[in-house]
Amino acid sequence: MTIHPPDRRDFARSVPVRLWDESFAADPLRHYQALRNQGPVGWGELAPGVPAYVVTDRRAALDVLHDEETFSHDPRAWEATVPDDSPVLGMMRWRPNALFADGAAHVRYRTTLIDVFDLVEPHDLRGRVHRAVRLLVGRIGPRGEADLVGDFAEPLMALVFNDLFGLPESQGDRLHSGVGKMMEGGDRATVGEAEYAQYVLDLIAAKTERRGDDLPSRLLDHPAGLTREEVTWQVFLTLGAGYGPTANLLSNTLSRILGNPLYYSTLTDGARPVMDAVVEVLHHETPLANYGIYYVRRPVAFHGVWLREAVPVVVSYGALGILAEREATERRHPNDASHLSWGAGAHACPVKQHTLLLVTEAIERLTQWLPDLDPVVPRDRLTWRPGPFHRSLTALPVRFSPRSPASEPSGVRS
Template structure:
């Protein structure tokens, strides 16, 4: 019996990066499950049907997140292994182990009050905007959307403010490395940063996520703490950066929409939801592996074969509708995934992204792209939908001009508290009492 079709379609390279939906349209000839190649010689199946995606994401009896058997079939230097290799974290485990890790993350973020998260996001945004506000031009990816989550995470995890540039430089080096040596050096610096963070919190707890991870009733071992921190920073950085930059690119390429947004007819949340539905920042992920040979929506898949879910393809061509036509329910989408492994910090991520957009467009109200959106370059890769650059121009602003600026202590939004007013922390639930979701 043959389980795999050799005509796998590549999901990497400049052609895919330039127009992924053209590739998804080619894949639809196979039905809701299609053969793809995510790196030279590394094949997988990609679920591109909306109903098939939900069936997979909700079926924990058939599908596992444990990648250890699969990764024995690829070389140790496989370029996609960093995204798919097993680790003791919430992403690559099932059942009670997954629930234990997930409770640490959800309980930890539940202690970050929304107004405090918004205040910290505003502070991080203003810090970055100050660096380019006087120039009249900026790359909104490298100078804003990419570093912003890291500046924020440095504070949320309890590291000193002066360590923020280290974290930003390490992650930038890992993503933009011009060779394996540079990437290795950046990865080593990120590892040092996380180990120093854990060592600092082992000596002295604080009012921060790292301390809460350590104090959680799940009783994580030091190695497990490290892996949850690494995952949280990585999973929070790339999608949030892409969400902000993709939303800004759409807004700035449509003067009517951008004018409506700044005029109050539309909100930053509208822009973010538009991206989540039509251009999700993580286009293809949710790696799963069948526990046994299975016939899934008409396709035979053997045990431990890599199967990914295409949120982008499933969102833009819901079952029974042609590509480009939204669902009748107003736009249900899979950008946050679904089932027990759906995003555990959806609301904090939305708050960070919308606040970042509001802050930037509030301070620089005449932002415009310096090149048409169709000429923007996208980073190649099978998993993300990520701009390489987002060049924009605007009227320069300075610290001494009237009104609210990035140098002001006041916020443009009167609803944003200026002083920290943390209420007592709620009790942390026991891991056995947490639902699997």
């Protein structure tokens, strides 16, 4: 880790940059630039009265992500400093799972997740996506118009993840309601956390009584011997982190494709540059913009700033991606991974390939069924949900030629 003690600063009396209000959702770049103007580490606010160190420099971010001796994921010292009704507690409070663990405990939890997801074969995941797309196109096709957030991206991910976790289609609304409220981090966050927790508790109770061919059952039977409580919080993490951010990645990518004639024309002509659009989204509108959260184990000077204990250190993937694009040189390939949206180090995303397959298959299949999607609202007039952690569209309205659910498009594989 790089230490810079001579010019270290303490932000305790500075005015933080708000990452939780409507103005941040409307113009994150302005807020990220204000943070970057303070140096590699800026002073932000995740909710009223909840300050955080925000890392906007790539080198500093990598120092955080790779230094397990200085930085911890355990938030319990911080938790003791915030009110019980803080709107960000739902996303930040400690739970016995891979996200909030360090060292051997983290390795144990992470290994179980990798093991159970490795049992999900790519062809199986494709099949689940294809069935979900067919079902949703059957609902929206005859109408000739849809909101690709509320009518496609969110219900599709609810269908796929409920299927993977052994729940029926009818439970999708519960998943969407709880996770959505919790991620926005506003007045409804506490209610959303309770709703989602009950959703997961009901799921684990059902799987404890009767196993199935699903991820919770495999976690319950994993040789690591996770307790029922540990399985509950592993599922709380993976189902929530899978559903919300993946739905946002899907809708953000669709908005970028539909808003760029070059993307969409080549997509419908068969070139399918979906992955290029995904990479662009990970630079500009990454779904989990500010959710790389760490805490120093002891006060330390870090890149010119004095970091105090019990204050979150947030690696801003949103700022890193946008600012990296603005500061790009001719030597950098446009499709590199300087966005760091998948994380790095011990806590890097363990299911990156599953996520990419989900999103790319969903877009390719949708545009085969509905090849003339036409956005109703110009891209620069789309609106975004507030919240410090995510980058999430409120809606993506489109029109298209009405299609009968019974009419199979040419080139679609079952």
